[in-house]
Amino acid sequence: MTERYDAIVVGAGHNGLVCAALLAKGGKKVLVLEARDEVGGAAVTRSFADGFSVSAGAHLLHQLQPKVMKAIGVHIPLTNERMPTVALSGSGEHLFIDEHTVAGASDQDAEAFTEFMGWSDTFARFLNRQLMKPPPRLGSGQRSDTLKLARLGLDLRMLGRADMRDFLQLIGQNIYDELDARFDTDLLKGAIALDAVTGTHTGPRSPGSLVTWLYRLCTGGHVSQPVGGLGAVSKALADRAEALGVTIRTGVPVDNIVVDNGRVVGVDTAAGRFSSWKVISNADPKTTVFGLVGARHFESTFVRRVHHLRSKGNVAKLHLALDALPDVSGLRYEDFSSRFLLAPSADAVERAFNPAKYGRCSSRPVFELSFPSVSDDSCAPSxxxxxxxLVQFAPYDLEGGWTDVARADFHDGALAALDEVMPGLRDLVLHSELLTPVDLEAEFGMSGGHWHHGELGLDQFMFVRPVAGAAQYRMPLDGLYLCGAGTHPGGGVTGAPGYNAAQVILERERSR
Ligand SMILES: Cc1cc2nc3c(=O)[nH]c(=O)nc-3n(C[C@H](O)[C@H](O)[C@H](O)COP(=O)(O)OP(=O)(O)OC[C@H]3O[C@@H](n4cnc5c(N)ncnc54)[C@H](O)[C@@H]3O)c2cc1C
Structure with missing residues (x-):
């Protein structure tokens, strides 16, 4: 006798939890099965040295969708609601960026920055309206899709003639040219360029890097740190899901999604079979198709598309347990609660990216970093x-593989680069941990260790994310859905894919 549910969610990443909570709120009996011993996927907090803990994957919130949190009824306590950003300079002449203002740049660049952020904000808000709903199917002939497309067109038209033209033009543009046209200060250009490409396999000169910049700003561009790290976000979501009636079982990897007579009927695990006509996978698309269902259950064209999905990660994570904070010229103690970017110029970001194209690591990596213990004393002893x-670029498919020597080289190179702007940092290190994309894949089960479960490129965006034929969360197999970062709109701790997937599933139920 197997246990039967209205829906089974495979994976308790934050998107799986959001989807499960909303389905339960819609009256469904939901089971979540998570392979790891804890919920959260890449949004977890864990110990990495005796007495020291860290957000092991995602470490800062910048895109969590308020609409999602409101729909589920979750409030996340933050240590720092709006973290300022410091663009680090080796000379001590850092830039202090506070959302729409920058101090430390020339007056002309300071003014241009405020103007640029306002301009970006207009398009990011437009984009955000498209992210919080499933994209229409192109050419389906269905009235609902035609209506959705018409609404998208109308929304675009509402931008006004000039902004609409700008938006259509900027879609394929790169961030490098835009920054070059607007600013003189290299450090400022480096900071924005890095934010635009973080988590992707692109450099600032790559087409589409202006859209990934806007994607990052979708919820207003505020950066924050939750009390207790990113794991606290996942825990709050899991608690709320359980309060809504969801059953969550951790340490239960799904071995395969069971298909019978061309439709999904449940999942098999070492703990037995669980039955449902609906299985929603929070795992990435490749893992779902090849690892959990089996290519034989799909049409060959679809299989080929999924096979060719670009999903090789480039971000490594470096965690340091420090005896004390470094003494950095130009920084006061309170500045250490900021987010730091180390990217001397847009060219430096591009040069850091170049070797990754050929499977090699950056010899001069670029960084986004923070000292969470400054505002949260649960992270480290007094x-x-x-x-x-975050250290970029560290390609998943490193030439020669991530051998011990390759890891040590990358780790030491990263510490040397940090030591140049934070002299003496190396001597303060009590313990360090480096997670390459290969480690991230092994620890969090994300193919290629990729931030977005699949590149956020124009060919894998909106109407064709993750691939044509599955861009509305429904897979071309009866009863199978996706709800993770690989779907529209993409990765980051946003909750948007989980929210949209739940809307699609509930909507289908209502229309039956
Ligand atoms: C190094 C790194 C740093 C990042 N930093 C940030 C950041 O600072 N801010 C930010 O917003 N985003 C960041 N991201 C991106 C963000 O972490 C991800 O986009 C997000 O976690 C994706 O959430 P998800 O729920 O879709 O999937 P995941 O978090 O990947 O969760 C998927 C879950 O499915 C489970 N699973 C997979 N297969 C099975 C199976 N067979 N059976 C059962 N369970 C299974 C996995 O164990 C996992 O728990 C970062 C990503 C990386 C890799």
Whole structure:
């Protein structure tokens, strides 16, 4: 006798939890099965050295959708609601960026920055309206899709003639040219360029990097740090899902999604079979198709599309347990609660990206980092500190593989680059942990260790995300859905894919 549910969600990443909570709120009996021993996927907090803990994957919130949190009824306590950003300079002449203002740049660039952020904000808000709903199917002939397309066109038209033209033009543009046309200060251009390409396999000169910049700003561009790290976000979502009636079982990997007579009927695990006519996968598209269902259950064209999905990660995570904060010229103690960017110029970001195209690591990596322990004393023993850093570019398919030597080289290169702007940092390190994309794949089960479960490129965006034939969360197999970062609108701790997937599933139920 197997247990039967209205829906089974495979994976308790934050999107799986959002989807499950909303389905339960819609009256469904929902089971979530998570392979790891804890919920959260890449949004977790864990110990990495005795007494030191860190957000092991995602480390800062910048895109969490308020609409999602409101729909589920979750409030996330933050240590710092709006973290300022410091663009680090080796000379101590840092830039201090506070959303729409910058201090430390020339007056002309400071003014241009405010103007640029306002301009970006207009398009980011337009984009955000498209992210919080499933994209229409192109050419389906269905009235609902035609209506959705018409609404999209109308929304675009509402931007006004000049902004509409700008938007259509900027879609394929790169961030590098835009920054070059607007600013002189290299450090400012480096900071924006890095934010535009973080988590993707692109450099600032790559087409589409202006759209990924806007994607990042979708919820207003505020950066924040939750109390207790990103794991606290996932825990709050799981608690709320359970309160809504969801059953969550951790440490239960799904071995395969069971298909019978061309439709999904449940999942198999070491703990037995669980039955449902609906299985929603929070795993990435490749894992779902090839690892959980099996290519034989899909049409060959679809299989080929999924096979060719670009999903090789480039971000490594570096965690340092520190004996004390470094003494950095130009920074006061309170500045250490900021987010830091280390990217001397847009060219430096592009040069850091170049080797990744050929499967090699950046010799001069670029960083986004923070010291979470400055505003959250649960991360480290009193007087000690933690640094959490994203280090780019570290290609998943490194030439020669991520051998011990390759890891040590990358780790030492990263520390040397940090030590140049934070002299003496290396001597403060009590313990360090480097997670390459290969480690991220192994730890979090994300193919290629990719931030977005699949590149956020124009060919894998909106109407064709993850691939044509599955861009509305429904897979071309009866009863199978996706709800993770690989779907529209993409990755980041947003909750948007989980929210949209739940809307699609509930809507289908209502229309039956
Ligand atoms: C190094 C790194 C740093 C990042 N930093 C940030 C950041 O600072 N801010 C930000 O907003 N975003 C960041 N991101 C992106 C963000 O972490 C992801 O986009 C987001 O976590 C995706 O959430 P998800 O729920 O879709 O999937 P995931 O978090 O990947 O969760 C999927 C879940 O499915 C489970 N699963 C997979 N297969 C099975 C199976 N067979 N059976 C059962 N369970 C299964 C996995 O164990 C996992 O728990 C970062 C990503 C990386 C890799």
């Amino acid at each position: 007087g000690k500190h933690v640094m959490s850093a």
